Amino acid sequence: MTDEVITPESQLTAMDRVRLARDPNRPGTLDYVNELLERVVELRGDRSFGDDQALIGGLGTFRGRAVVWMGHQGGTNTKENLERNFGMPRPEGFRKAKRLMQHAEKFALPIITFVDTSGADPGISSEERGQATAIAECLLQMIGTRVPIVCTVIGEGGSGGALSISLGDRMLMLENAVYAVASPEACAAILWKDAGKAAEAAATMRVTAADLQRFGMVDELIAEPIPAHEATRDTIRTVGERIEHHLAEVIASWDKDDNAAIEAMLDKRYQKYRVMGAWTTV
Amino acid sequence: MRSFFQRQGKFRPLTKTDERGMDGATIPEDLWTKCPKCGELLYTRELERNDRVCTKCSYHFRLSARERIDTLVDAGTFEEWDTEIRPTDPLEFTEPKGSYADKLVQTAKKSGENESLITGIGKINGRPIAIVVSEFSFLGASMGSVFGEKLVRAVERAIDLRIPVLTVNASGGARMHEGLFSLMQMAKTIAAFHRLGEHRLPHFSLLVDPCYGGVPASFATVADVMLAEPGALIGFAGQRVIEQVTRQKLPEGFQTAEFLLGHGMIDQIIERGNIRHTLMVLSDHYVGRPANAQTGYPRGLLAEDPVVDEVVENVRVGEEA
Numbered sequence: 001m002t003d004e005v006i007t008p009e010s011q012l013t014a015m016d017r018v019r020l021a022r023d024p025n026r027p028g029t030l031d032y033v034n035e036l037l038e039r040v041v042e043l044r045g046d047r048s049f050g051d052d053q054a055l056i057g058g059l060g061t062f063r064g065r066a067v068v069w070m071g072h073q074g075g076t077n078t079k080e081n082l083e084r085n086f087g088m089p090r091p092e093g094f095r096k097a098k099r100l101m102q103h104a105e106k107f108a109l110p111i112i113t114f115v116d117t118s119g120a121d122p123g124i125s126s127e128e129r130g131q132a133t134a135i136a137e138c139l140l141q142m143i144g145t146r147v148p149i150v151c152t153v154i155g156e157g158g159s160g161g162a163l164s165i166s167l168g169d170r171m172l173m174l175e176n177a178v179y180a181v182a183s184p185e186a187c188a189a190i191l192w193k194d195a196g197k198a199a200e201a202a203a204t205m206r207v208t209a210a211d212l213q214r215f216g217m218v219d220e221l222i223a224e225p226i227p228a229h230e231a232t233r234d235t236i237r238t239v240g241e242r243i244e245h246h247l248a249e250v251i252a253s254w255d256k257d258d259n260a261a262i263e264a265m266l267d268k269r270y271q272k273y274r275v276m277g278a279w280t281t282v
Numbered sequence: 283m284r285s286f287f288q289r290q291g292k293f294r295p296l297t298k299t300d301e302r303g304m305d306g307a308t309i310p311e312d313l314w315t316k317c318p319k320c321g322e323l324l325y326t327r328e329l330e331r332n333d334r335v336c337t338k339c340s341y342h343f344r345l346s347a348r349e350r351i352d353t354l355v356d357a358g359t360f361e362e363w364d365t366e367i368r369p370t371d372p373l374e375f376t377e378p379k380g381s382y383a384d385k386l387v388q389t390a391k392k393s394g395e396n397e398s399l400i401t402g403i404g405k406i407n408g409r410p411i412a413i414v415v416s417e418f419s420f421l422g423a424s425m426g427s428v429f430g431e432k433l434v435r436a437v438e439r440a441i442d443l444r445i446p447v448l449t450v451n452a453s454g455g456a457r458m459h460e461g462l463f464s465l466m467q468m469a470k471t472i473a474a475f476h477r478l479g480e481h482r483l484p485h486f487s488l489l490v491d492p493c494y495g496g497v498p499a500s501f502a503t504v505a506d507v508m509l510a511e512p513g514a515l516i517g518f519a520g521q522r523v524i525e526q527v528t529r530q531k532l533p534e535g536f537q538t539a540e541f542l543l544g545h546g547m548i549d550q551i552i553e554r555g556n557i558r559h560t561l562m563v564l565s566d567h568y569v570g571r572p573a574n575a576q577t578g579y580p581r582g583l584l585a586e587d588p589v590v591d592e593v594v595e596n597v598r599v600g601e602e603a
Contacts, residue, residue: 122519122527127537130547131518132498139472140504159456159465160499167469181456181465191377191458205461206373215372217462273473274434276466277427278372
């Protein structure tokens with residue numbers, strides 16, 4: 001035994017982070033909501049077809065202020081995973097999210113979201129009920145929602161299913177969370193013709209919080225000195241502080257009764273995404 | 283059966299080894315095109331005159347972006363926008379076949395295009411419209427940074443010019459080689475269309491075969507009018523992925539344009555030959571007829587546009603045109 005201190009950050013590969021992000025004991029949306037919010041009321045159902053327990057949301061009090069919260073939620077055992085479809089939302093989930101955003105807008109309540117999904121459900125019935133349209137309508141609603149929105153990637157950010165509740169004024173990301181356009185396994189299956197090459201794919205896809213901060217897609221990387229599943233309460237407390245900080249900043253220049261202030265906030269949100277991309281000119 | 287073989291003997295596509303016709307002149311290999319749906323051998327020039335729709339079974343062949351634009355706009359009216367924007371390799375992405383940077387060079391050479399999206403302005407029977415068409419032969423019309431940037435610039439220009447936007451959407455999904463830059467184009471494009479809507483300008487989306495992933499999960503399915511070509515395959519998840527994940531047999535006609543219409547996801551299925559007329563009518567409804575455009579839905583134009591001739595002036599709802 002030596003007492004040499006190992007700094008894990010430098011030694012973790014992208015795939016290590018993917019595994020940490022997916023750890024079943026890593027705190028999920030409900031853990032954050034139950035710890036950080038008071039007087040929580042879940043609001044269920046999309047008012048069209050059903051209620052999706054893979055994407056949940058409702059009301060709560062965060063630091064003395066009423067907010068609308070939403071997030072992806074998987075299960076910790078088989079029964080829960082079946083109920084929550086492994087955290088992969090179906091169209092009803094996205095339609096519920098859209099409904100809750102409209103609800104937040106109606107009552108001028110800020111929104112906080114927790115992103116943690118391997119992606120939208122790829123099933124026959126989801127296609128029948130318009131999975132693509134449901135995601136698109138949720139995105140269209142979110143980008144124009146006239147209240148402050150702070151999003152945090154707490155685990156795995158998988159493609160369009162994750163993006164659906166990630167358009168906001170601030171984007172936070174835990175150090176061991178990942179966010180990718182496709183799962184490393186899917187990318188490897190397509191480009192390597194071998195899902196077993198996921199580690200190579202993860203490395204070159206640049207899925208870590210540090211990569212995405214460097215690209216300007218993440219406003220703050222929230223350090224995880226100890227991985228979240230080993231230090232649940234500390235991690236949740238830190239995330240709460242950072243959400244509070246960013247929400248306060250956005251709220252400071254927002255006024256629900258001042259149209260110009262709302263438009264200025266929406267314009268900033270537009271510009272935030274407007275500049276994302278990498279190209280050259282000839 | 284016998285006559286089929288006889289015909290095949292007479293008309294089978296010529297190969298390199300027997301390129302000589304009866305008079306000894308070289309006959310191009312693509313003189314005949316076989317319809318993948320009904321198997322008919324079609325005289326290519328006639329097929330092209332018919333906007334690449336099978337004259338026997340109405341199968342809609344895939345079009346390149348430039349062929350598509352030719353079928354849409356008044357001849358000579360298309361002006362392309364933002365041709366100077368080129369893709370780059372922000373992730374320094376490497377796959378077994380090499381780097382993304384190399385792949386871009388090879389793909390450009392092979393496809394003759396610099397990216398998977400062509401944008402510009404054109405006129406449809408005199409009505410100006412911003413036109414955005416994806417090019418499937420360029421990395422499956424995946425949505426990378428250039429796709430997003432060109433699309434957003436086109437929408438922003440349409441707002442300045444107060445004209446409608448038509449998007450013709452085929453896509454195989456995300457540009458994995460651009461990682462999260464690719465995903466963020468969904469956000470960026472939908473934001474632009476949100477603005478277009480705030481300016482009360484319409485977005486017409488034409489979904490064509492095949493259209494999957496981030497494109498239909500963002501701007502392409504929240505248009506003000508949703509159109510699709512017959513038989514086009516459209517969905518979020520690809521069919522192989524769904525089969526692998528669910529281990530279920532896919533129902534017949536799954537994810538076709540007809541399936542989407544049946545499930546309430548699109549407004550109309552539209553034959554290629556009727557697209558121009560429909561867009562003209564829609565444009566007039568939403569932004570009004572420009573003062574200098576032809577009045578009415580003139581039969582006078584029909585010589586140039588024989589398709590319009592077949593469309594009844596006032597189609598009653600519920601009746602076939």
